[in-house]
Amino acid sequence: MKYYIIAGEASGDLHASNLIRELKLKDTQADFRCWGGDLMQQQGAVIVKHYRDLAFMGFTEVLLNLGTIVRNLTFCKQDIMNYRPDGVILVDYPGFNLRIAGFLHQKGIPVVYYISPQVWAWKQSRVKTIRRVVDKMLVILPFENKFYSEHGVEAEFVGHPLLDALSGKSFSPVTQQANRPVVALLPGSRKQEIRAVLPEMLKVVPRFPEVDFIIAGVCSVDDKFYAKLAGKQKVTVLKGRTYDLLKQSSAALVTSGTATLETALIGTPEVVCYKGGAISYMIAKRLVKVKFISLVNLIMDREVVKELIQQDLSTDNLEKELRLLLYDKGRKTAIVNDFDDLRQKLGGPGASARAAATIEVFLRLRLAESE
Structure with a gap:
């Protein structure tokens, strides 16, 4: 079968x-045309657009790049029609993907949504759109099944794929200085x-001279960008080895997002950090309907890891929380135990x-019905 993935x-x-x-493994004749990144390409997918050219955050940023987004939508629709897939798999990325789903629904092309948009957090009106244009919804967080059921959408919980990414993984040390604690940024x-x-x-780096701070860099961001932000601070940038870095780290400061869950599943105590544009933050604060911003706390339904958001993301607060993680054994033990419970829930x-x-079964059935 032919699969188009975004x-x-x-x-x-x-x-x-x-x-x-x-x-x-399921479909030996599978062919993949995708919007994505290097990892998908390594699995044999043809990458039409790389995700680094698609990421626009916040309300003002989206408005400033509206022309590019519209052009991408137009191109994507045409590319799908030229490829003529047996089904389209949408992976999160709701602002773009739900518009594509509406188009596909009109064209009669089966739509599978894998990794639900966070409609339970905000823009719950999107549930109506999902109910209308998505043929199969697969969710990865345990509470999402109940949420969708309450809104009249049949969803299937398949478990969280991060557990696959980490299962059986071997880790390599990133530094040989065993006498100095490492903090991942x-x-x-x-x-x-x-x-x-x-x-x-x-x-916060100068306040911990006894600690090695290492930035988990991403390959899509050039070294000069990190160097300019770091200035004269004594930090190292390590690209492409985030899991190795987290495994060796005594603690981590983590920007809100999937990385907060990755850090927890590896078992590294963390502080969750977030700071956005003033206008975007003010709008989001009025729209978001959840108590927490980190997936760890959302899944556990209580504060397991400290969240420092916007004005609370100060040097003094970071120092206080980091000292607790590094030197308060009780705090560290409690977090590690909570992380064990988190794995069970997932x-x-x-x-x-x-x-x-x-x-694979769903698309084969749809294909058989259409013949």
């Missing part, structure tokens, strides 16, 4: 690449969020295989 972010690239791997994957959060993280490995099996 993933607009780094996390989507990771999960879609694992899905592609599993789909190839994860400022995000987009230049916009890195520019907003990394300078705040770096301000189920075991196998999410990618379960999702692939569901998608």
